[in-house]
Amino acid sequence: MSRSLLSLAALSVGILHPKVAGQVQVTRIGPASADIIVEGTVEPGITGKPEVLHVGMAAPDAVALTIRAQSVEHGRQVPYEAQPGDEIVTWRQHRFVRRGDARIGALVGAAGKILCTADRLAGEPLDTRSADQPDSYRIVAERGGEGAVPVAVFRKSKPVDCTRGPAPETSAMEHTVTLRLGRPLEPGKGYAIHIRPGLLARDAVTFELDPARLRSEAVHVNQVGFRPDDPVKLAFVSFWAGTGGPLEYAAGTAFQLVDDKTGGVVFSGKATLAKRADEQGNKTRADIHELDFSAFRTPGTYRVSLDGVGCSFPFEIGPDVWKTAFVKSMRGLYCQRSGIALGPPHTPFVRPRGFHPDDGVTVYVSEPRSPGEQGIDRELNPGLRALVASYEATGRFQRWVQDLTNRVAPDAWGGYMDAGDWDRRPDHALMPLLLFDLAEMLPDSLEHWTFGTPDSADGVPDLINEALWEVDFLRRMQQADGSVYGAIESGEHPRRGEASWQESLPIFAYARTPGVAFSYAADAARAALWFQTHDGPDTARGYRESALRAFAWAESQLVGEGPDGAGRRPGRPGAAGPQDARCLAAAELYRLTGDGKWHEIFLTTTRFRDPSVPFLTSHLGHLTDPQGVAAWTYLRTEHPGIDRAMQGNIRTALLRDADRDLSFTASTDFHWSGGPGREIKWGALSKPESHNLVRAHFLTGDPKYLRGIVLSALTGAGANPVNMCYVTGVGSRWPQHPLHEDAYVTGQPLYEGVTVGGPIDPASRGKHPNAARFERMLYPPVQAWPATESYYDVFTYAPMNEFTVHQTMLPTSFAWGYLAGRK
Secondary structure (H helix, E strand, O other), X not given: OOOOEEXXXXXXXXXXXXXXXXXXXXXXXXXXXXXXXXXXXXXXXXOOOOEEEEEEEEEOOEEEEEXXXXXXXXXXXXXXXXXXXXXXXXXXXXXXXXXXXXXXXXXXXXXXXXXXXXXXXXXXXXXXXXXXXXXHEEEEEEOOOOOEOEEEEEEEEEEEEEOOOOOOOOEEEEEEEEEEEOOOOOOOOEEEEXXXXXXXXXXXXXXXXXXXXXEOOOEEEOOOOEOOOOOOOEEEEOOEOHHHOEOOOOOOOEEEEEEOOOOOEEEEEEOEEEEOOOOOOOOOOOOEEEEEOOOOOOOEEEEEEEXXXXXXXOEEEOOOHHHHHXXXXXXXHHHOEOOOOEOOOOOOOOXXXXXXXXXXXXXXXXXOOOOOOOOOOXXXXXXXXXXXXXXXOOHHHHHHHHOEEEEEOOXXXXXXXXXXXXXXXXXXXXXXXXXXXXXXXXXXXXXXXXXOOHHHHOXXXXXXXXXXXXXXXXXXXXXXXXXXXXXEEEOOOOOOOOOHHHOOOOEEEEEEOHHHHHHHHHHHHHHHHHHHOOOOHHHHHHHHHHHHHHHHHHHHOOOOOXXXXXXXXXXXXXXXXXXXXXXXXXXXXXXXXXXXXXHHHHHHHOHHHOOOOOXXXXXXXXXXXXXXXXXXXXXXXXXXXXXXXXXXXXXXXXXXXXXHHHHHHXXXXXXXXXXXXXXXXXXXXXXXXXXXXXXXXXXXXXXXXXXXXXXXXHOOOOOOOOOOOOEOOOOXXXXXXXXXXXXXXXXXXXXXXXXXXXXXXXXXXXXXXXXXXXXXXXXXXHHHOOHHHOOOOOOOOHHHHOOOHHHHHHHHHHHHHHHHHOO
């Protein structure tokens, strides 16, 4: 018999040691902010043989084992105690410490008092040759019955977690081993899978085939849940077995909705084949069956169970499911604020304050050189000059560093850390308008949406405070002449091992362009409108005057100027120019003041004189298409003399695009959105791209658009072949290794509410440089992998596991918020 027996009750839900907030230790080794070490509680990983994380049915005649091999022990910050012979090796911006023949870690902070130790891969890899052999497994029925012997073994393997320099680059691995049996197993019986001795940490696992309780990786459901009045409620069935290809299920197989507490059946139905594996456009490479329980409305916690196979993760049907998820997403946005400290009671994530002038942080100005420039000191002070000379800036950082000046931007702090690092970008300039839009659409919900943040008690709704965080950052960045610096950046990507409050590279403000000033004028005008209509006339006056100064400066710069991108990179195809941002600012100022001069500017610059133009130019149009945003503002404006024909053009364009998006959403495997031509990469499957649908439903109340919004939210919320909600802290399974420097350095689980990039189609264009590193580890080879399953939970593959506040997080918040607050 086996050395040890692992029962199903001892198996996790498929996440090895899910990171949960625990005790955090804070140590100060000196007087400066950079001298603070934060260390979270790290759960032990796999240090020996591979372990089974989950066992369940993939089909009535197929058992799937999820096996994790090895784990990464990430480096931690410790006081650096130099020893004779230590050598500091500089590579680009990083400073590695070589001791003997090994690089033991990286120096942290300007003074180099802290060492971040090197990562280490622990445990043994899976013997895949033995794991692929049918005779490595024997399935025996307990309490009578014959059991079964595998007739074939299939496998799919992918990296999960990874090391990074100065350690050798490698990864732990997750293997899904599928045992195809000669006949179906019998529900209601217990089984033991005996495994070749020495192959895994345990030589047997047991399970009871109770489809109402035994979770199956083949059953996918939205883990956020559903409101009782959501017009559509779906789960899905599919399974790609790697080397075994797609598994098949009988058409019309019965499914049940099962009460998670009692096990009682509350709803029954039949599975419907929605898309065949070989059907054109199938990105899952497997048959996809839909389980429709839209008619069920009773609140509770449930699982969807498929006869002979198993059930989904639990999910809730209740009035507040979208609100709960929305609040988590907004708390994630709060935690991305720069210039504040994080910690209890507002969040368990501990982060000392960084990038604040009161802590001695100096923000210089990076200004592009111009012919005949005057008044800009290009001779850097000795300290800044030495810092710039101490490392190698690359790419766009090189240009910004070359444009550094001695000028200091006073009171330059705030805004949102863009992603896993901590730059504040000009691309964030239109974020506040989407949050204000949500507040205006759902005024009755504002007072009930509290996010548990420090400013929750200031009398201003939390959603408005979040919108104002970016507006107020740009207002602080406004200069005496009305111009606005739209961004703060460091001299390179973060140095290895440094946290945000330990930044030791030069910090500078940049992007003082007409486009940024026009965009800020739009933000400030919208903020003024909010306070003007909510008993804040003095506050409104301050924002209005600031908006007018920004517009005036930008207007003075347009003579002879080409497109500056309005915060976009010059020359990017399809980039918005300053006239587009001017159109938006004019629309917002007209809505605020009713002044005809702003109306005239909008009417002469809008593209919607032509009713055939698109409402938004891309799935990110709410951030990159000021013309489309301006049109939405104008559509909701009511002043004497408003151009009704123009509003009609805008309405026509919006509803036409929304109907197009409905058709696209109906055609995709799990009803993700984004529109025709949208490649599966960078957020396509992790977030609802439903801006047009939300606006169309708000405008018309047509239930078909609400159905489309709900459908668009399913994939990213867990109804996908990975069974992962791509938002941290939401659902039963979420990313464990997002690219977030502070979480990585401190060993803390990342805070809730962060939407990562998600799966990337192996056939997509323009792959990240790190793609090849991880694709080499896939089995079967990368070309065989379905797009919907091509997600690896690894830290350094940025397009999959990083995020941005504006491209992935905000769209999730917008859709979830609308679903939470709509009538």
